[in-house]
Amino acid sequence: xxxxxxxxxxxxxxxxxxxxxxxxxxxxxxxxxxxxxxxxxxxxxxxxxxxxxxxxxxxxxxxxxxxxxxxxxxxxxxxxxxxxxxxxxxxxxx
Numbered sequence: 001x002x003x004x005x006x007x008x009x010x011x012x013x014x015x016x017x018x019x020x021x022x023x024x025x026x027x028x029x030x031x032x033x034x035x036x037x038x039x040x041x042x043x044x045x046x047x048x049x050x051x052x053x054x055x056x057x058x059x060x061x062x063x064x065x066x067x068x069x070x071x072x073x074x075x076x077x078x079x080x081x082x083x084x085x086x087x088x089x090x091x092x093x094x
Contacts, residue, residue: 015064015067018054018071021051022051022074022078025078026078028043028048029048029078029081030081036085036086036089040085041086044078048079048082
C-alpha cells in the first residue's frame, strides 16, 4: 500500500482548516438561531472570531481566491444570521 505524503493527503492545509472552521461557525450559528441563548450566541461569536482570524491568516498564504471568497461569503452570511439570533434573544428577554 502506498504511503500518504503530506502533498497527497492534506488534512492540515490552511484552506482545509479554514473550511472546517467555517463549518463549525455554521453549526454554532444554527444552534444559536434555533435556541437563542446568551451562551449559544457567545459560542457562535467565539467560533466566528476564530474563523475570521483563520481567514486573515489563510489569505496571506493561499492562492485559491475563489474558495476563499466562498468561505468569506459563508462567514458573512453566518454573521448576519447571528445578528438575527441576537435580536431574537433580546426580544425574548423583554
